[in-house]
Amino acid sequence: MGRSRYKIYEEHYPYFITSGVVDSIALFKDPELVQLILDGLIFLQKKRGVEINAYVILENHFHLIAKGENLGKHIKNFKSFMAHQVIEVLKKKKDLLSLNKLRQAKRDHKTESQYQVWDEGFHPKQLFTYEMVAQKLDYIHFNPVKRGYVDQPSHWRYSSVRDYEGETGLIPITIFNG
Template sequence: MGRNRYKIYDEVYPYFITSSIVQGYPLFSRPPVARIILNSLSFLQERRQVTLFGYVIMENHLHVVALGEALSEKIRLFKSYTARESINWLRANGHTNILRFFRQNKQEYNTRSTYQIWQEGFHPKQIIGDDMMIQKLEYIHQNPVRRGYVDNPEDWRYSSARNYLESEALIPITCYRR
């Protein structure tokens, strides 16, 4: 496929975005790699002027609800940076088998890198209206519950569910209020 068929056309409304690791590899089950994602989400907010309304980092994918100008480009840069940092961490910690997996699963036309961490593109869905926003945030927060990892959304460490309960969260977000 090569190019992302899904585009962000309107910068007025937030988007529900999903990005997945190639072949569903559980890369984010390693806390240092999940921390790379969290730090990068914070950077998007602080330095790239992206408003983050919600997120969940699962073992092999992430969902975010975000708003910002040039959001497609910012997400592309986010994925590129987090891939490089994840590879650096894997190298530094001797995870040669995992690196081999990401090298073997790299798309042939991708000649600019040795490894491929993320699946090509991302899948943005424009959010229009309060009901859709609440549905997407609930979907995000219920993801680890549906998978059977936790009983309550706020028990999943890598999620914005705690932000909405105003309890201790890993990174700040902009909580959506009707």
């Protein structure tokens, strides 16, 4: 799984996953780039059998609670595909500032690309108990509040919190029932 020292061993448990944009570049201020991530999450669910229980997308990272067979491989491939898609959108928009930042942030050992979008790895944390899942659900859903972006979790549109409040979110998820 590349250079990451983080691994997924027991696939029947859900995992809390964090992945950040290299150098904390705020790519996901652009709704078009956020939509790429949302579409990618839908693909993971429909085509790769990944169960997504919660998510939040912020300006420079995302968090998920997910589980499934080959989850590590699927997340790695998701990030790789999303990186290519992000670069293509930035080129189409002629966003030279963002492209230059991603070019400068590229690690020397990354010889297959001119750019680097993601930090290496994706930091999965296995959630063994319902209490651990509940804590991470709160963390995910209150993250935009804690950062001062909104006053209520449901005011942040790029999150699964609305699903947990009985409303319809932007993408389908599997509500975690414990």
